[in-house]
Amino acid sequence: MNIPMVDLKSQYLKIKSEIDARIAAVIDNTEFINGTEVKEFKKELSSYLNVKHVIPCGNGTDALQIAMMALGLQPGDEVISTDFTFIATVETIALLKLTPVMVDVDPHTYIIDPDKVEKAITPRTKAIIPVHLFGQTADMDRIMEIAEKYNLFVIEDTAQAIGCDFKSEKGWTKKAGTIGHVGCTSFFPSKNLGCYGDGGAIFTNDDEIAEKISSIVNHGMKVRYYHDNIGVNSRLDTIQAAVLRVKLPHLDDYSAARRSAADYYDKAFANCDKITTPARSEKSTHTFHQYTLVLDGVDRKALMEHLASKGVASAVYYPVALHNQKAFQEFSYNPTDFPVTDKLCETVMSLPMNTELDEKTLKYITDSVLEFFV
Numbered sequence: 001m002n003i004p005m006v007d008l009k010s011q012y013l014k015i016k017s018e019i020d021a022r023i024a025a026v027i028d029n030t031e032f033i034n035g036t037e038v039k040e041f042k043k044e045l046s047s048y049l050n051v052k053h054v055i056p057c058g059n060g061t062d063a064l065q066i067a068m069m070a071l072g073l074q075p076g077d078e079v080i081s082t083d084f085t086f087i088a089t090v091e092t093i094a095l096l097k098l099t100p101v102m103v104d105v106d107p108h109t110y111i112i113d114p115d116k117v118e119k120a121i122t123p124r125t126k127a128i129i130p131v132h133l134f135g136q137t138a139d140m141d142r143i144m145e146i147a148e149k150y151n152l153f154v155i156e157d158t159a160q161a162i163g164c165d166f167k168s169e170k171g172w173t174k175k176a177g178t179i180g181h182v183g184c185t186s187f188f189p190s191k192n193l194g195c196y197g198d199g200g201a202i203f204t205n206d207d208e209i210a211e212k213i214s215s216i217v218n219h220g221m222k223v224r225y226y227h228d229n230i231g232v233n234s235r236l237d238t239i240q241a242a243v244l245r246v247k248l249p250h251l252d253d254y255s256a257a258r259r260s261a262a263d264y265y266d267k268a269f270a271n272c273d274k275i276t277t278p279a280r281s282e283k284s285t286h287t288f289h290q291y292t293l294v295l296d297g298v299d300r301k302a303l304m305e306h307l308a309s310k311g312v313a314s315a316v317y318y319p320v321a322l323h324n325q326k327a328f329q330e331f332s333y334n335p336t337d338f339p340v341t342d343k344l345c346e347t348v349m350s351l352p353m354n355t356e357l358d359e360k361t362l363k364y365i366t367d368s369v370l371e372f373f374v
């Protein structure tokens with residue numbers, strides 16, 4: 001047995017003829033940059049997300065950087081985000097010489113805690129970046145309330161939750177990434193909508209912000225060789241857009257496949273008191289970018305070695321809280337401000353999660369886990 005965390009090969013084989021033909025067509029027509037496939041993908045993704053503007057870019061990290069540049073944030077402005085996320089979220093804040101303020105997460109969903117956000121606000125706070133971690137959204141009702149009260153921008157990091165639905169207590173439902181002022185996502189191959197290289201996109205319903213983003217991704221240029229502002233070069237390759245156009249119509253089925261694998265895991269572990277299965281938010285669907293357990297009083301390293309010996313992959317997202325990263329030492333975070341994140345870093349473990357897990361494989365994985373405890 002050899003069960004990887006993600007299985008991009010089996011997924012590809014099911015759509016191979018279409019993917020191969022579309023990639024070959026781009027090579028044939030040589031529209032490598034900003035080709036027709038990119039323009040069509042923009043339209044199709046904005047219609048899927050029900051958002052006015054989709055601006056593709058080079059990757060999810062660029063998306064976050066460009067979003068903050070477009071909102072005109074200035075050095076010294078404080079941006080609040082979470083301590084328990086992939087580094088890109090907070091790295092881009094620091095890169096722009098903004099001040100990253102990190103807060104702890106909710107112990108059940110592992111997602112940014114709105115109460116802690118409100119407590120971290122100062123007169124210099126300009127934006128909040130909630131991260132829709134592992135496939136479900138932050139409580140966007142609370143985040144948007146806080147943003148309105150203090151006049152802050154909200155940039156949603158939806159790199160792990162594309163296709164997820166947030167159901168507001170006010171009655172509406174919107175896709176993750178389309179609720180705040182700007183949404184950012186990644187098409188990294190292992191993300192829920194992944195291409196075959198790097199890719200990303202930025203979403204907004206605001207015409208003015210969209211225009212700024214479109215200019216920044218292209219060297220601050222509207223008319224060729226006339227540069228209105230400092231920008232970057234960040235584009236989605238046409239070949240990647242061609243791949244994404246084939247995969248987008250499958251996204252809801254892919255999410256359903258992930259959810260059904262998660263249901264299987266939940267059931268299998270329901271009676272094991274050493275394992276806490278991931279909580280599901282009442283306001284959000286779960287697209288299970290990761291299936292992450294919390295282990296209580298378990299030797300995690302030994303369990304992971306046991307799984308490896310059975311050919312089952314496992315991983316820790318994330319082993320080091322951002323406030324403990326060497327890269328952020330200059331910000332002198334208070335080490336006692338993040339008890340939930342600290343505990344999660346010690347106790348989380350993610351199991352294989354992808355679109356290709358059948359029942360036989362899931363049984364083998366769950367049996368292998370449970371066997372460790374007898």
Ligand SMILES: *Cc1c(COP(=O)(O)O)cnc(C)c1O
Binds near residue numbers: 059085088185188
């Ligand atoms: C993957 C990821 C990113 C960065 O995306 P890249 O395309 O790899 O640059 C940002 N934020 C989160 C939460 C991610 O998971």
